[in-house]
Amino acid sequence: MDEPVLLTGAGGRVGQAILRGLGDEYDWRLLDREPLPAAKVPDGVTDADRYVADITDERAVREAVADVGAVIHLAGDPRKTAPWDSVLRNNIDGTQVVMRAAAEAGVEKFTFASSNHAVGGYETEDRTPDLYRPEDDYRLDGSELPRPGNLYGVSKAAGESLGRFYHDEFDMSVVCVRIGNLTKDHPPREYERGQAMWLSHRDCAHLFDRCLRAEYGYEIVYGISANDRRYYSIERAREALGYDPADNSADYTFEGEPKSDRDAEADGDRYAPESFAPDADRPANESPAEPNFPADPDDA
Numbered sequence: 001m002d003e004p005v006l007l008t009g010a011g012g013r014v015g016q017a018i019l020r021g022l023g024d025e026y027d028w029r030l031l032d033r034e035p036l037p038a039a040k041v042p043d044g045v046t047d048a049d050r051y052v053a054d055i056t057d058e059r060a061v062r063e064a065v066a067d068v069g070a071v072i073h074l075a076g077d078p079r080k081t082a083p084w085d086s087v088l089r090n091n092i093d094g095t096q097v098v099m100r101a102a103a104e105a106g107v108e109k110f111t112f113a114s115s116n117h118a119v120g121g122y123e124t125e126d127r128t129p130d131l132y133r134p135e136d137d138y139r140l141d142g143s144e145l146p147r148p149g150n151l152y153g154v155s156k157a158a159g160e161s162l163g164r165f166y167h168d169e170f171d172m173s174v175v176c177v178r179i180g181n182l183t184k185d186h187p188p189r190e191y192e193r194g195q196a197m198w199l200s201h202r203d204c205a206h207l208f209d210r211c212l213r214a215e216y217g218y219e220i221v222y223g224i225s226a227n228d229r230r231y232y233s234i235e236r237a238r239e240a241l242g243y244d245p246a247d248n249s250a251d252y253t254f255e256g257e258p259k260s261d262r263d264a265e266a267d268g269d270r271y272a273p274e275s276f277a278p279d280a281d282r283p284a285n286e287s288p289a290e291p292n293f294p295a296d297p298d299d300a
């Protein structure tokens with residue numbers, strides 16, 4: 001893509017996973033309400049391409065989307081316990097401002113960071129915990145209705161609907177990625193549900209790269225690695241986007257350590273993947289960014 005790509009929420013966990021994987025691949029324009037330290041900005045992104053602004057600020061957002069070819073919209077409150085006033089402002093109103101500005105500016109492709117929590121209600125008592133285990137063949141594939149399990153999930157379902165509207169009315173290509181659980185270097189530790197929806201950093205960067213390169217109309221896909229444990233299908237992401245994930249939480253122990261050759265053999269002759277080279281400026285296993293909303297009490 002020749003035109004710049006606007007990345008909102010660039011300083012956060014998902015934004016940094018994308019920039020660390022794709023920093024050199026695109027001409028980035030970065031927006032976040034927090035100023036980004038130099039370590040979070042790819043080489044070649046000038047001050048003029050860095051916007052410190054709130055996504056509910058229509059004027060600032062219109063300026064940021066002018067002449068971009070694509071938007072990856074991540075900014076918002078990521079907490080599953082987020083209260084209504086926060087998701088209404090940051091996730092629903094903010095997404096409406098960014099999508100409308102993008103559609104009216106003639107942006108070609110828009111990627112929206114939706115969430116597993118848009119469909120958390122399908123994890124009913126009778127389905128869990130079997131749902132999180134490799135033997136279980138229940139799959140959500142993106143064609144099902146949203147079924148949020150919390151108000152944060154409601155806000156993500158609202159973002160998906162806004163995307164449908166702006167695709168239909170403006171012909172903007174929109175893909176909603178129901179992101180699972182992004183962690184760096186290893187799947188969530190001792191957490192079956194998290195391991196079933198693990199999204200590794202390299203698969204995250206690859207998936208968003210495909211969202212920028214593929215041709216599509218309106219899509220809802222799941223953003224997880226190729227985990228043996230999974231209740232989200234990645235078929236639609238493969239078909240519509242050409243997503244080809246490299247990682248699998250089954251290559252790690254339940255505690256999150258890469259499996260040894262012996263573990264892997266015992267497990268059906270699986271191979272242990274190469275672990276990522278640690279980022280030069282951060283110790284391995286450290287989260288790339290702390291969310292700037294108060295911590296989610298369940299995220300211990």
Ligand SMILES: NC(=O)C1=CN([C@@H]2O[C@H](COP(=O)(O)OP(=O)(O)OC[C@H]3O[C@@H](n4cnc5c(N)ncnc54)[C@H](O)[C@@H]3O)[C@@H](O)[C@H]2O)C=CC1
Pocket residue numbers: 008009010011012013014015031032033034053054055056073074075076077078079090094113114115116178179180181182183289290291292293
């Ligand atoms: N991290 C994960 O595993 C998942 C994340 N997501 C979604 O992906 C997106 C990014 O999530 P994370 O990177 O984990 O969150 P984060 O909290 O690490 O990053 C969010 C970034 O957006 C910025 N931001 C928040 N509200 C803003 C506003 N009103 N205006 C401008 N900037 C604002 C923050 O300053 C922060 O840098 C969110 O929309 C979240 O709901 C969805 C599913 C899973």
Ligand SMILES: O=C1O[C@H](COP(=O)(O)O)[C@@H](O)[C@H](O)[C@H]1O
Pocket residue numbers: 077078079080115116117179180181182193194299
């Ligand atoms: O949408 C999100 O989902 C992930 C995974 O959910 P969890 O219930 O397993 O914690 C969460 O880590 C992330 O903060 C959130 O934005």
